[in-house]
Amino acid sequence: MNQRAVICAAGLLLMAAVPFVYHAQYPLHIMVLILIWSFVYTSWSVMGRFGLVSLGHGGFFGIGAYVTALLWNYFGVSPWLGIPVAMTAATAVAVLIAYPCSRFKITGHYFALVTLALSAIVLQVITATRDITGGSLGYTPERANGGSSVLAFQFSGKTTWYLIALTVWAVGLMIRWRVDRSMLRYALEAISEDEDAASAAGVNVTVEKLKVTALSAAMTAFAGAMYCQYQMFISPDTVSGISVSLQMVFAVVVGGIYVLPGPTVGAIITILLAEVLRIGFGTAALGWDNLVYGVLLVVFIIFLPEGLVGSLWRRAAARLA
Amino acid sequence: MFDLYLLEAIINGVLLGGVLALLGLGLNLVFGVIDVVWICYAELIMLGMYGMFYLYTVYHFPFLLAAVICIAGVGGLGVLLHILVIQPVLNTAPINQLLATGGVLFFLQSAATVMFGIDFRNLGIRLPVLDVAEMYISYARLIAFGIALSGMVAIYLFLSRTYVGAAIRAIAQDRQIMPLMGVDTRRIYLITSAVGGMLAGLASCLLVLQYDVHPFIGLTFGPITFMICVMGGLGNMVGGFVAAFVFAEIISVGGLYMDLEWGYVFAFVFFIIMMFVKPQGLLSRRA
Numbered sequence: 347m348n349q350r351a352v353i354c355a356a357g358l359l360l361m362a363a364v365p366f367v368y369h370a371q372y373p374l375h376i377m378v379l380i381l382i383w384s385f386v387y388t389s390w391s392v393m394g395r396f397g398l399v400s401l402g403h404g405g406f407f408g409i410g411a412y413v414t415a416l417l418w419n420y421f422g423v424s425p426w427l428g429i430p431v432a433m434t435a436a437t438a439v440a441v442l443i444a445y446p447c448s449r450f451k452i453t454g455h456y457f458a459l460v461t462l463a464l465s466a467i468v469l470q471v472i473t474a475t476r477d478i479t480g481g482s483l484g485y486t487p488e489r490a491n492g493g494s495s496v497l498a499f500q501f502s503g504k505t506t507w508y509l510i511a512l513t514v515w516a517v518g519l520m521i522r523w524r525v526d527r528s529m530l531r532y533a534l535e536a537i538s539e540d541e542d543a544a545s546a547a548g549v550n551v552t553v554e555k556l557k558v559t560a561l562s563a564a565m566t567a568f569a570g571a572m573y574c575q576y577q578m579f580i581s582p583d584t585v586s587g588i589s590v591s592l593q594m595v596f597a598v599v600v601g602g603i604y605v606l607p608g609p610t611v612g613a614i615i616t617i618l619l620a621e622v623l624r625i626g627f628g629t630a631a632l633g634w635d636n637l638v639y640g641v642l643l644v645v646f647i648i649f650l651p652e653g654l655v656g657s658l659w660r661r662a663a664a665r666l667a
Numbered sequence: 668m669f670d671l672y673l674l675e676a677i678i679n680g681v682l683l684g685g686v687l688a689l690l691g692l693g694l695n696l697v698f699g700v701i702d703v704v705w706i707c708y709a710e711l712i713m714l715g716m717y718g719m720f721y722l723y724t725v726y727h728f729p730f731l732l733a734a735v736i737c738i739a740g741v742g743g744l745g746v747l748l749h750i751l752v753i754q755p756v757l758n759t760a761p762i763n764q765l766l767a768t769g770g771v772l773f774f775l776q777s778a779a780t781v782m783f784g785i786d787f788r789n790l791g792i793r794l795p796v797l798d799v800a801e802m803y804i805s806y807a808r809l810i811a812f813g814i815a816l817s818g819m820v821a822i823y824l825f826l827s828r829t830y831v832g833a834a835i836r837a838i839a840q841d842r843q844i845m846p847l848m849g850v851d852t853r854r855i856y857l858i859t860s861a862v863g864g865m866l867a868g869l870a871s872c873l874l875v876l877q878y879d880v881h882p883f884i885g886l887t888f889g890p891i892t893f894m895i896c897v898m899g900g901l902g903n904m905v906g907g908f909v910a911a912f913v914f915a916e917i918i919s920v921g922g923l924y925m926d927l928e929w930g931y932v933f934a935f936v937f938f939i940i941m942m943f944v945k946p947q948g949l950l951s952r953r954a
Contacts, residue, residue, distance in 0.1 A: 399762045446943045454761050455704050455901065459893045460942060462706075466890035467935040474928035588886060592706075592769045599766060633780030633882075640774025647767040648755045 358516055365505040374504040380610075380617050381511035382572055383597070385518040387609030389565035390594040392522050393558045395603050396531075397453070397538035401591040402443065402461030405468035406436040406563045408586025410570025412472060412479060415487045415580060418498065420478075425499035429571045436567030437560045439464070448555040451541065462588060469587035484581030487574065499575050507576055514572060515610070518565065523606060525558070534558060596643045602653025611655050672923060678804060680919030681912065685812035686873055688911035690888060691895040692819060693866030695907045697745075698896065699839045700859040702761065703753055706768040708867060709889035710775035711748075715741040715871025716880035717779060720788045730792075738868035745864020746857055753860075772885070779882035787879040811873035818869050819908070822862070835859055891931070894938045913937075 365374055390403050413432035417423040423431070443464055447457055472479050479485055490498035501507055525531055533554045536544035545551050574580045583589065593616070601612025620635040627634065650657050694708045705711070715737045722733035752771055756763045796803050826832040838845050838855050846852050878884065895914055899906030914934050922930030 397760070397762065399766070443939065443942075450942075452942070455698075455765060456897060458762065458765055459704065459897045459901075463890060463894050463897070463935060463938055466894075467932065467939070470928060470931050470935060474932055588889065589773075592773065595766055595769060596773070632785075633777035636773045636777035637781060640770045640772070640777060643770025643773065644752055644767050647763050647770065648752075651759065651763060 358512070361512055362509060365508045371504055374508055376617065376621060378504065378507050378511045378576060380613050381508070381515040382569060382576065383617060384610040384613040385511075385515045385572075386566060386569040387594055387597045387601070387613050388515075388518040388522050389562050389569060391598045391603055391609045392525055392565065393562040394595070394598060396534040396558065398534075398555065398559065399454075399458050399595070400461040400559075400562070401458050401588065401595070402440075402464035403562070403566050403594050404465035404586045404588060404590035405461075406440060406566040407570040407573070407590055408465075408468045408472060408582065409436040409439060410567030411574035411580045411585045412485070412570075413567075414571040415485055415574050416479065418487050424497050425571060425575060426497070429499075429568060432571050433564045433567045436570075437564045440559050440563030441556055444556055444559040445552070448552045453541070462591065465587055465591045469582050472582040472586060479582075482582055484579055484584075486579050489578070500578070511572070511576075514569075519606060519610075521561070521565065525561070526606070530554060530557060593639075596639055598653075599651075600642060600646050600653055602656030602659070604652060605655045605659055608653050608655045612653070615654075673920070675803065676919045676923040677916065679808065680916040682804070682808040682812040682915075683919055684912035684915030685815040686808075686870065687891065687895055687915050688908045689815035689818055689866065689870050689873070690892045691899065691907040691911050692822060692904060693863040693870070694892055695896050695899070695901070695904050696822070696866070697859060697863040698901050699904070700835055701749075701753065701757075701856050702842065703757075703764045704768065704893075704901075705748070705863070706765055706889075706893075707748070707772035707775055707885075708863075709885035709887075709892060710772050710779075711741050711744055711864060711867040712871040712874065712888060713779060713880065713882065713885045714744065714775060715868045716875040716878075716884065717783055717788075719872055719875045720790060720880055724788075724790055734872040737872055738865050741868030741871065742861045742865035745860040745862075745867065748864070749856060749860035753856075772889075776882055776885065783882065785882060787881045789879045790875055792876065805877070807876040811876065814869070814873055818866065822866070825862070831855070831858060891934070894935070898938055898941055 364377070368374075386403075386407065390400070393400060410429075410432045413435050414425050414428040417428040417431060418425060443461065446452070447460060452460060473481050476482075487498075487500070490500055494500060494502040501510075533544070533549045536547065536549055537551055537554060541551055570585055573585065597612030597616045598609050599612070600615055601610065602608030616639065619638060623635045623638070646653065652660065690709075690712070694705060697703060697705055697708075718737040718740055719733055722728040722736060723730055728736070748768070748771060752767050753764060756767050796805055826836055834845075834850050834855055835858070837848075838850060838852060842852075874888070891914065895910045896907050898914070899908070899910035914937075917934045917937055918930035920930070921933035922928075
């Protein structure tokens with residue numbers, strides 16, 4: 347075991363100990379939300395950092411949430427089975443979109459717009475099938491056994507959820523860390539520099555892109571299901587559509603897309619900002635959080651395109667050198 | 668068998684297509700010339716619609732004057748957008764420009780929420796519905812169609828007959844060479860942004876006759892506008908024009924047999940299928 351692994355393990359244990367020492371419900375709730383969204387943003391950044399900017403992740407998130415909830419309510423399929431099904435569905439959709447995109451060299455703007463269409467489709471389908479999904483009024487998974495059942499993946503205790511979210515978040519970081527040190531990363535970096543050159547050098551462009559897209563979509567769908575099981579309420583506007591996709595992009599850009607903790611820092615900033623505004627100003631704050639997000643996104647893209655963590659990191663590295 | 672409802676849906680589709688084509692035109696122009704996608708394009712239209720609501724309904728301006736002010740105002744917003752947001756990131760990775768305008772989308776949407784509230788507003792104008800041979804055709808749509816078509820003809824004339832138009836087309840063809848030929852790219856970009864914004868303003872004046880305005884209305888028009896532009900081939904104005912009518916027919920006829928939302932779903936599915944068949948746009952030739 348090297349030093350870094352020991353530090354990481356110790357840090358995780360420390361974080362896992364938090365709910366046993368500190369019992370306040372509301373901060374725990376915020377921490378669970380931050381962890382779940384950190385996982386979502388990390389999933390997005392797995393492919394986003396290679397220039398594959400997808401605005402379709404709102405769609406994958408929605409598929410994850412709705413497929414799991416619908417399977418449970420209509421067929422009594424436990425989320426333990428429903429989540430893999432939802433992940434498979436989202437992956438299938440991702441491949442269906444990503445295949446023509448990479449096959450016909452739809453990149454950059456085009457890729458963003460095509461995937462944007464995807465998240466719009468998911469939103470529209472959920473709204474249109476209102477007889478089944480409840481439409482824009484939202485949807486609630488049926489509670490089993492007073493809201494606490496392992497089979498139904500429903501837990502009433504915040505501590506349980508905190509530990510689950512912490513595990514999921516850690517696994518998410520691990521996946522991205524593994525991707526960062528794999529051959530896949532070198533292949534994708536070569537592709538993002540110059541597709542033709544990468545292809546000439548023997549990189550199978552389509553296959554490599556599909557791999558990372560499928561991975562990212564599956565992770566996002568998993569997060570969607572988690573979110574649904576935790577909140578026990580989903581509506582098309584909160585789990586799918588362009589706003590959710592842009593929210594992911596925003597948080598990752600603010601935190602820093604190229605560094606591992608970037609998405610997590612992005613999640614902490616965005617969620618705390620929204621909560622502070624909500625508590626400080628109440629309903630008068632309606633819309634203000636997004637207003638600040640919007641301005642921050644523009645400012646970051648112009649002045650700090652590497653994000654907070656990314657810029658600090660580089661500055662620290664420059665000082666050491 | 669002759670189906671009157673089908674014919675009505677087809678005619679309504681043609682009328683809708685005119686407005687959609689106008690929506691796509693501004694976005695296509697900006698993309699073709701500046702090589703930037705304004706993700707917040709539909710939000711500019713939303714602001715224009717609010718402008719119409721306040722000028723016409725609250726301050727009782729005559730409709731035409733209000734429309735002119737709105738078109739000029741949204742054109743000004745287009746210029747502001749270019750100077751404040753696009754220009755600083757013009758030479759960075761293309762995706763940065765798209766994301767920056769995504770930030771503007773958030774900003775405009777919530778600014779509208781904060782300033783105007785989330786109530787649905789409308790002008791309170793009820794235009795008559797034409798009754799042609801037992802088919803009902805909305806007068807508002809007919810006007811919108813007519814003005815959209817004239818707007819497009821005007822843009823065509825502007826691009827093909829004027830000196831500035833020729834410069835704009837030249838820039839769209841080759842961004843590197845034209846500055847060497849003495850074309851002031853900065854000025855052309857500003858003019859293009861203004862024209863793109865004015866087209867959004869024109870669209871907002873027409874849409875406000877048919878739809879209630881609320882801060883999130885951009886999310887209704889936005890995706891469909893992008894899909895029209897992508898399906899037509901980004902920057903390809905004729906392609907966008909054709910794509911708008913194809914989309915409108917699918918929405919209208921699809922909506923006839925099921926709910927209107929399903930019309931949109933069909934249109935989206937068609938879009939995905941077309942991505943496989945003709946990924947570079949409807950009018951593209953296989954390389």
